[in-house]
Amino acid sequence: MESTLEIRQRIHDYIDDADERILRIFNAIIDAEEEEEELEPSEYPQVPDYVYERIEEERKKYLKGELKTSSWEEVKARLMEKL
Incomplete structure (x- = not known):
């Protein structure tokens, strides 16, 4: 199993050569994570x-x-x- 450090390095290496589509996907993931971090626990989407x-x-x-x-x-x- 890869360590966190190895995973980070692999992602960094991949991004250096990634095409625009992949970069936009990563950017959307980052945006979603940042939005989630801003939510209070009571604001998390509820599962029906x-x-x-x-x-x-x-x-x-x-x-x-x-x-x-x-x-x-x-x-x-x-x-x-x-x-």
Whole structure:
């Protein structure tokens, strides 16, 4: 696993050669982080209850074996077929 220092260096190196699209993506991430830092805890967007209810329903199905799941290798293989 890469250390934080290694990750920082890799990102710095990548940005030096990145195209405009990637730079705009990084900039949007920074903007979003800065906006979030300015929020008070009471101002954070709230997750609606129906989201938690859906997660709980899916969790129960998973625990009962009612959901079809895939390993990372299977997911990766399906994605690679689409490329």
